[in-house]
Amino acid sequence: MHNQKKIITQEKILTGDRATGQLHLGHFVGSLQQRVKLQHEYEQTVLVADLQGLTDNGHNPHKVSSNILNVVADYLAVGIDPLKTTICLQSAIPALAELTMYYSNLVSVARLQRNPTVKNEISAKSFGRSIPTGFLTYPISQAADITAFRATLIPVGDDQLPMIEQTNEIVRKLNHIAQDDILVECRPLLSKMPRLPSTDGKCKMSKSMGNCILLSATDKDISKAVKSMYTDPNHLKIEDPGQVSGNVVFTYLDAFHPDSTFIDELKVRYQNGGLGDGTTKKILEECLQNTLKPIRERRDVFMSDKAQLIDILRMGSQKSQEESNQVLNNVKRALGLNLFN
Ligand code: ATP
Ligand code: MG
Numbered sequence: 001m002h003n004q005k006k007i008i009t010q011e012k013i014l015t016g017d018r019a020t021g022q023l024h025l026g027h028f029v030g031s032l033q034q035r036v037k038l039q040h041e042y043e044q045t046v047l048v049a050d051l052q053g054l055t056d057n058g059h060n061p062h063k064v065s066s067n068i069l070n071v072v073a074d075y076l077a078v079g080i081d082p083l084k085t086t087i088c089l090q091s092a093i094p095a096l097a098e099l100t101m102y103y104s105n106l107v108s109v110a111r112l113q114r115n116p117t118v119k120n121e122i123s124a125k126s127f128g129r130s131i132p133t134g135f136l137t138y139p140i141s142q143a144a145d146i147t148a149f150r151a152t153l154i155p156v157g158d159d160q161l162p163m164i165e166q167t168n169e170i171v172r173k174l175n176h177i178a179q180d181d182i183l184v185e186c187r188p189l190l191s192k193m194p195r196l197p198s199t200d201g202k203c204k205m206s207k208s209m210g211n212c213i214l215l216s217a218t219d220k221d222i223s224k225a226v227k228s229m230y231t232d233p234n235h236l237k238i239e240d241p242g243q244v245s246g247n248v249v250f251t252y253l254d255a256f257h258p259d260s261t262f263i264d265e266l267k268v269r270y271q272n273g274g275l276g277d278g279t280t281k282k283i284l285e286e287c288l289q290n291t292l293k294p295i296r297e298r299r300d301v302f303m304s305d306k307a308q309l310i311d312i313l314r315m316g317s318q319k320s321q322e323e324s325n326q327v328l329n330n331v332k333r334a335l336g337l338n339l340f341n
Contacts, residue, residue, distance in 0.1 A: 013038050014186075016047030016090070019067040020057065023074035023208035023212045025288075026196035029255045030157035032078045036190055038155060039084040045149050046080060048313065051090045051097065052141055055134040055210070057127060065174050070153060072309045077299035082312045090145065092317035094265060095324035099144035102331055104137060106173045107166070112136050115162045115247050124209070133304030143167040147183045148324035154186050158194035159204060178334035183327070193255040201230035201248040219289050226285045231277045238276040249280045255285045 013032055017023060023032065032119060038044055048071050052063035067087065075087060090096055103142065103332055114117060118139060134141075142163045147170070164186060171183040195204050198211035205212050213225045230250050235242035244267045246248045253263045266283070269275040287317055332338055 006205050007163055009053075010151060011042045012151045013042050013044040013153050014047065014149045015044075015155050016049045016145065018053040019050045019071050020053045020206070021063075021067055021212075022070045023251075024212035024214050024215055026069055026157065026204055026212070027074075027255075028078065028206035028215060029193040030191055031155050032075070032080070034155040034189060036079040037083065037266045038153075038189075039081060042153070044084070045086040045088060045151070045316075045323075046075060047090050047145055047320075049090045049145070052138050054120075055132055055141075057120075057331070058134065069179075069205055069306055069309045070305070072313055073299050073302040075076045076302045076312075077215060077295045082316065086316045086319050086322040087312055088316040089313050090228065092313075093148070095114050095321065095328040096141070096144045096148055098328055099148055099324075099331060100137070100141045101280060102335065103143055103174070104168050105141050105276045106170055107140055109136070111166070111169075112139065115139055115166060117159045117162045121223055123158065124203070139163045140170070143170045146186050146270055146301065147171060148327045150184050150323075150327065151322070152184055152186050153189050155189040155191070155335075156194075157196075157204070158190060161188055169290055174308045174331065174334065180334065182334055184332045193251075196255060197248055197251060199225050199229045201246065213269050213288065215292060217292055218296070219293075221286055222288045223290065226281050226288065229284075231280075233254045235270075235277065239273045241273040242270045242275070242277075244271060249277065249284050251289065252261050252284055253280070257283075313314075 013035070015035060017027060021123050035044065048068055050064050052070055053067070054061060065246050071254070072087060075085075076082070080087065091221045093285050098229070099252065112135070118136065127135070139162070143166060146164075154174065156164070168185045170184050172305060174183050197203070198205045198209065199213065203209065203211070213222060226249070227250075231249055232243040234240070250263075250267060250270075253266070254260075257263050266275065266280065266284070329338070331339070
């Protein structure tokens, strides 16, 4: 049944995560849950993006290298199965860096500077006038990743939409030059929670901003994070009517609580007045602890066998090298760079 669907649709999934830290609840609802489902239906590759992690950590490569296996353990802990999903390491696949170089000639600096996600990140990271070249150009490297696997469907958070748009621009330009459809266009697959806010509600939960609830969070970590969560600043007394919109506790309850009818009733009670933030936070705390406990326990087991994690990554990277070399060869041929073959 599953195989039949694979053949009919011929969708190919590619997605990944920067190796800049452990994965968090934003990854879980934004992309990981979708990947676990999709792996049963489609061919899927998941990339640990260490090269991309270096684009804003060039002077601190240890931050990236020390997180590669953390990310793999997070994948396995949420249920990504290496027998169904190819898990690979970006730096072990030279074709990705080569494709990035070829594509970079098709993208202007002005176009990169207009990319809204890159623009926001540049200002959040306070680069000033010292933006690393690799950072400005990372959307091109993402285009290389996506096209190298002929991916058509990309399960991502909404911060990645501009990258997909830029990828498709590169695909169209290259295909126009080649006068052939050598690269395929892709489309995003957003989850019901495409941007989980940070616990203070100020921005997206991000590894690099240190505002995360990690998948490895202990009950105590969860409790501390939930207690500090932004709610409705005007909801001072329990009997006051409260705002649900923009209230991070309700955003998380919507994202993680299994009983949506119960949460809808809770919202009405909160809006009418008579329900305190202490109560809603207690419900969320329990819900997150129940969600993360089995993940944390599985993660601990996977982290205790690093050799197994390395083997999974090595096997996936070897398979990915073969796939991506084919696309690289097609691109080189299209550019007339095939003198030796
Ligand atoms: P960094 O701060 O290093 O950029 P990050 O937390 O933004 O890390 P990425 O590795 O950049 O994580 O993102 C990996 C994937 O997870 C992307 O598809 C991204 O859209 C998704 N994602 C990241 N954060 C969130 C979030 N808060 N809500 C929903 N999806 C998210
Ligand atoms: Mg990011």
